[in-house]
Amino acid sequence: MTEAIEPTIHQTPLAEIHRELGARLIEFGGWLMPVQYGSILEEHRAVRERVGLFDLSHMGELHVDGPDAGAALAAALITNPPSLAVGRAHYSMICAPDGGIIDDLIVYRLAESGFLVVANAGNAATVSDTMAERLERHKAVLDDRSLATGLLAIQGPLAAGVLGPLTDVDLGALRYYAIADGAVAGIPALVARTGYTGEDGFEVFIDTGRTAQLWAILLTAVRSAGGLPVGLGARDTLRLEAGMPLYGNELDRHTNPYEAGLGRVVKLDKPADFVGRAALDRVARDGPARKLVGLTVDGRGIARHGHPVWVGDRRTGVVTSGTQSPTLGVPIAMAYVAPGDAEPGTVVDVEIRGARIPARVVPLPFYRRQA
Amino acid sequence: MVPTDLHYTKDHEWVRVVGDEATVGITAYAADQLGDIVFVELPDVGRALDQFATFGVVESVKAVSDLFAPLGGEVIETNPTLTGQPELVNSEPYEGGWMLRLRLADTSQLDGLLDATAYDALIAAG
Numbered sequence: 298m299t300e301a302i303e304p305t306i307h308q309t310p311l312a313e314i315h316r317e318l319g320a321r322l323i324e325f326g327g328w329l330m331p332v333q334y335g336s337i338l339e340e341h342r343a344v345r346e347r348v349g350l351f352d353l354s355h356m357g358e359l360h361v362d363g364p365d366a367g368a369a370l371a372a373a374l375i376t377n378p379p380s381l382a383v384g385r386a387h388y389s390m391i392c393a394p395d396g397g398i399i400d401d402l403i404v405y406r407l408a409e410s411g412f413l414v415v416a417n418a419g420n421a422a423t424v425s426d427t428m429a430e431r432l433e434r435h436k437a438v439l440d441d442r443s444l445a446t447g448l449l450a451i452q453g454p455l456a457a458g459v460l461g462p463l464t465d466v467d468l469g470a471l472r473y474y475a476i477a478d479g480a481v482a483g484i485p486a487l488v489a490r491t492g493y494t495g496e497d498g499f500e501v502f503i504d505t506g507r508t509a510q511l512w513a514i515l516l517t518a519v520r521s522a523g524g525l526p527v528g529l530g531a532r533d534t535l536r537l538e539a540g541m542p543l544y545g546n547e548l549d550r551h552t553n554p555y556e557a558g559l560g561r562v563v564k565l566d567k568p569a570d571f572v573g574r575a576a577l578d579r580v581a582r583d584g585p586a587r588k589l590v591g592l593t594v595d596g597r598g599i600a601r602h603g604h605p606v607w608v609g610d611r612r613t614g615v616v617t618s619g620t621q622s623p624t625l626g627v628p629i630a631m632a633y634v635a636p637g638d639a640e641p642g643t644v645v646d647v648e649i650r651g652a653r654i655p656a657r658v659v660p661l662p663f664y665r666r667q668a
Numbered sequence: 669m670v671p672t673d674l675h676y677t678k679d680h681e682w683v684r685v686v687g688d689e690a691t692v693g694i695t696a697y698a699a700d701q702l703g704d705i706v707f708v709e710l711p712d713v714g715r716a717l718d719q720f721a722t723f724g725v726v727e728s729v730k731a732v733s734d735l736f737a738p739l740g741g742e743v744i745e746t747n748p749t750l751t752g753q754p755e756l757v758n759s760e761p762y763e764g765g766w767m768l769r770l771r772l773a774d775t776s777q778l779d780g781l782l783d784a785t786a787y788d789a790l791i792a793a794g
Contacts (some may be wrong), residue, residue, distance in 0.1 A: 337729045338704040530703070530730050597751075599707050599727050620729055621706035628707075650709075650725065 309354035310447055310508040318526060326419030328355035331528040340531035341623040344494050348453035348524035350515050351532060353500065354508060357421025358446040359414040359428060362438050366410050368569065369435035373428055374404065375554065375577065377567035381406040386474045386491060388562060389414075391424055396553040396576035400424045401544055403491060405476045413476075413487070413502075415448075417544045431572060447508030451515060452498030452535075454666075455522045460499055463518060464488060468499075482514040493532065495539025495664055537618050537629065540591060540662030546602060546617045547589055547631055553577065555585040556633065558661070587614060588639035591661040592630040594619075594647060596654035600630035605648040606656075613638045616647060622663060629663050630656070669788060670695060671762055675738065675778055676787035677720070682762065683738040688775065690739055693766045694726065694757060697791045702728040705757045710746040710768055717741060719777050723768065726757065739777045741770035 307328045315322060320331035331352065333340060343349045361370055367379035376389040386405040390398050400420040405413040416424040425441045432439050451460050457468050466479035466488045476489040484507045492498040503511055516526060533543065542548050542557055554563050554577070563577050594600055600619035605612055619630030630647070638645065641660045646653035674682040680698030684691045699705060707727040717723050719740040726733050746768045750756060757765035782790065 332730070333703060336704050534729060597707075598709070599732075601732065621727070623729070 307355065307444070309352055310505050311352045311354065311512055314509060314512060315352065320526075320528060323529070325529055326355055326417060328418050330355055331526075333528040333530045334526050337528070337530040337534065338623050340525050340527040341534050343523070343525040344453045344496055344527055344531065344535055345624055346454070348451060348455040348459050348519050348522050349494075349527035349531070350512070350519045350524065351450040351452065351527050352512065353448040353450050354446070354505070355418035356448050357416035357418060357424060357441070357443040358448070358502065359416060359421075359425055360440040360442055361412045361414060361428070361432065362408075362410060362440065363436045364410055365436040366412055367406075369432045369437040370404065370412055370414070371567060371569040372435070372571050373431035374402070375563045375571060375573060376404065377564045377569070378404050378406065378412055380567075383408060384475055384477060386476055386489060390548075390554055390559070390562060391427060392553070392573035392577065393550065394572055394576065396573045396580060397550045398544075398548045398552055398554065398557070399427060399550065401542065401548055405487075405489060407476065407478070407487070420544060445505050447503045447505045447511070448500060449503070449508070449512060449515060450492055450498060450500045451519065452492045452494045452527075453496050453524065455524065456496070456498040459515075459518045459522050459524070460488075460501075463514065482511060484511050486511075493539075493541055494535040495541070495662065496535075496666055533618075534620050534623055537620055537631070538622055538624055538662065538664035540631075540664075542589070542631075543618060553580050553585065555580045556587050556589060558589045560585075584636060586636070587633045588636050589617070590632055590634055590639050591659045591663060592616070592619075592632050592645065592647065592656045593659050593663075594628035594630065594654055594656045596656070598647070598649040598652070598654040599628045600632070600647040600649065600654075600656065604630075606632050606634055607646040607648060607653060608634075608638050608643070613645065624664050631661070634658070670697075670784050670791075672784040674762070675781035675783060676790075677736060677738045677781060678790065679736045681736055681738050683781065685739075685772070685775065685778065688772045689744070690741065690770045690772055691766050692723075692738060692768050692770065693761055694735065695787070695791075696761045698733075699758045699761045699765070702726065702731060702733060704729050705754045708750045708754045708757065708767065710750070711743050713743050713745060715743045716773075717743065717770065719780065726754075735767065737770070738781055739770060739772055740774060741772040743768055744771050745769040
């Protein structure tokens with residue numbers, strides 16, 4: 298008989314504060330995280346209309362430094378990090394040799410020879426191990442600072458107005474997908490103009506030990522602007538409306554970037570060879586076996602993860618994420634379908650509890666903020 | 669304290685019986701646990717339900733939950749307002765958020781339900 302080993306559930310530095318705020322806590326990616334503080338719909342609307350504050354300290358922060366850091370990352374990832382200017386970032390992925398997605402990432406160039414790679418919480422250990430292997434023969438050092446780093450996101454149309462007075466970083470000069478070293482409320486921080494909500498906003502990286510202090514200051518400022526703390530529940534509806542994929546739903550080890558509609562992320566023309574290149578070259582040439590699409594449900598019912606998608610009597614695919622869109626007021630979903638059924642306007646049925654409910658392929662994203 | 673004139677299931681439905689007719693909904697506790705309710709699926713009028721049979725689903729932003737008939741009977745009306753305003757289940761779980769009306773098959777089935785005191789104890793125990 299073997300003894301069951303209890304997996305460690307990590308807690309962010311804010312776990313106790315979330316409890317005091319009345320949050321409902323769930324396990325997500327190996328971390329105890331707030332799913333909602335009050336109403337998911339109100340938290341969602343706060344971010345769309347005003348501003349919301351998120352604890353994202355569960356995310357993985359992997360620093361890669363050294364004279365070959367850029368080259369090493371170019372060989373390890375599907376993007377070309379050496380092409381980034383210092384202070385800029387891009388969306389990336391780490392793939393297996395067969396082209397399957399191990400994780401989706403944001404890569405920030407912090408210095409000429411220094412990069413920050415942000416991984417999903419549930420994949421951070423795997424990404425860290427895989428990158429360590431792939432960096433072995435390069436003059437580059439991987440430092441997994443996931444547990445030493447707190448991450449708060451402030452998102453919404455009022456985010457810049459709320460954060461601006463608290464930081465010495467010139468937010469007006471900080472472009473989308475840029476990052477700057479500075480301080481927020483006197484606390485040393487990296488401030489990035491990135492997010493996962495479809496709104497303008499910032500992600501602030503600080504030391505774990507200062508996270509609670511910064512949260513308190515930011516929450517006061519957010520509340521003064523009519524905003525709310527926001528949990529993972531609204532984070533999920535916000536990213537789904539924005540057409541952003543979630544690892545574990547739209548992306549996984551058995552999915553390649555072309556299927557996910559993210560072929561543009563793969564830099565087949567970069568000088569470096571990289572893990573997955575041969576397989577991804579083939580998909581780029583032959584076309585993906587299935588395609589990720591947006592669906593709106595026209596009949597009564599909400600499409601959910603795992604619901605089959607039909608065109609007539611032919612099963613064409615499966616729903617990966619679905620919810621009632623708080624902003625649009627209709628059920629929305631993302632689904633994989635056969636390439637021939639992926640054109641916007643294609644009429645499909647989603648099978649919901651045994652019933653075929655009419656739906657339609659629509660362009661992604663479902664929601665785009667006004668410029 | 670939950671309303672004392674109702675009977676309850678362990679699955680957090682309530683039922684109000686008047687003569688041989690009953691009105692059914694879910695409790696404030698259930699609505700709060702589910703969070704913002706965005707969709708309610710109810711049976712067709714005329715359908716016969718056995719006691720504790722699934723009669724529909726209620727969906728919040730995140731979750732899908734089955735609904736169970738507290739008593740057996742024939743569906744004589746469903747709440748038409750919930751199609752456009754499912755949030756009534758959150759805001760008025762015992763009034764505007766009612767789900768269906770039944771003509772009861774056997775009023776003695778009430779013996780298998782919880783009274784307000786017993787239901788209060790159930791939710792207090794978590």
